[in-house]
Amino acid sequence: QVQLVQSGAEVKKPGASVRVSCKASGYTFTNYGISWVRQAPGQGLEWLGWISAYNGHTYYAQKFQGRVTMTTDTSTSTAYMEVTSLISDDTAVYYCARDDALVGTRGFYFDDWGQGTLVTVSS
Amino acid sequence: EILLTQSPATLSLSPGERATLSCRASQTVSTYLAWYQHRPGQAPRLLIYSASNRATGIPARFSGSGSGTDFTLTISSLEPEDFAVYYCQQRFDWPVTFGPGTKLDIK
Numbered sequence: 001q002v003q004l005v006q007s008g009a010e011v012k013k014p015g016a017s018v019r020v021s022c023k024a025s026g027y028t029f030t031n032y033g034i035s036w037v038r039q040a041p042g043q044g045l046e047w048l049g050w051i052s053a054y055n056g057h058t059y060y061a062q063k064f065q066g067r068v069t070m071t072t073d074t075s076t077s078t079a080y081m082e083v084t085s086l087i088s089d090d091t092a093v094y095y096c097a098r099d100d101a102l103v104g105t106r107g108f109y110f111d112d113w114g115q116g117t118l119v120t121v122s123s
Numbered sequence: 124e125i126l127l128t129q130s131p132a133t134l135s136l137s138p139g140e141r142a143t144l145s146c147r148a149s150q151t152v153s154t155y156l157a158w159y160q161h162r163p164g165q166a167p168r169l170l171i172y173s174a175s176n177r178a179t180g181i182p183a184r185f186s187g188s189g190s191g192t193d194f195t196l197t198i199s200s201l202e203p204e205d206f207a208v209y210y211c212q213q214r215f216d217w218p219v220t221f222g223p224g225t226k227l228d229i230k
Contacts, residue, residue, distance in 0.1 A: 035219065037167075037221075039161075044208075044210060044221060044222070044223045044224045045159070045161070045167065045210050045212075045221040045224070046221070047218060047219040047220065047221065049218075050219070059217060059218070061218045062124075062218070095166055095167070103217065104217060105214075106155050106214055106215055106216075107155050107172075107173060107214050108214060109157045109169055109172040109173075109178075109212070109214060110157075110159070110167070110169060110212075111169045111172075111178060111179075113166035113167060114166065115166060116166055
């Protein structure tokens with residue numbers, strides 16, 4: 001069965017960076033991509049962007065361009081998301097979700113999610 | 124970017140009642156729309172994909188309808204575990220967008 005296991009909770013100071021990992025199993029990692037979604041306290045779901053584990057292409061939501069970097073390590077079937085220049089508004093639970101391998105795809109829905117990683121930004 | 128709006132923001136109902144949740148897109152998304160259930164402390168759960176198809180393992184009391192810009196999620200008879208937040212999501216165009224959510228709470 002598909003499993004996405006994320007790294008543990010993090011506490012960071014404003015201005016710092018954080019990297020969250022998402023280790024995939026139960027499917028061929030390079031046949032798919034990974035999207036990242038977050039939920040801040042009291043807020044809704046917000047999509048940050050996507051990376052293809054097939055070819056390494058990325059697509060970032062405009063709001064996060066320049067501050068978020070997504071990478072993959074195909075040797076360990078792991079996706080990573082780094083957020084830099086953290087502010088208090090970045091306090092959220094961050095989720096990874098299995099997505100399609102190619103940008104522009106229509107109709108691929110998030111049936112498989114990681115358990116979430118709480119990132120707290122506080123001085 | 125395609126904007127999704129959901130109504131109502133909060134819906135207060137009792138177990139056994141019927142729930143009707145709406146999602147409207149700022150432009151057509153054809154039928155490339157999904158519904159997710161999100162309970163506190165859990166990952167979101169895919170309920171409905173492509174507007175009207177139940178995901179694997181989703182009970183028959185959940186149904187979706189609509190196309191173009193207007194969509195509906197219906198829960199025919201609420202169970203205690205259905206009280207959660209529901210989000211719509213479009214996969215017609217990039218970037219992926221979610222609606223702001225409808226909180227379904229117990230009356």
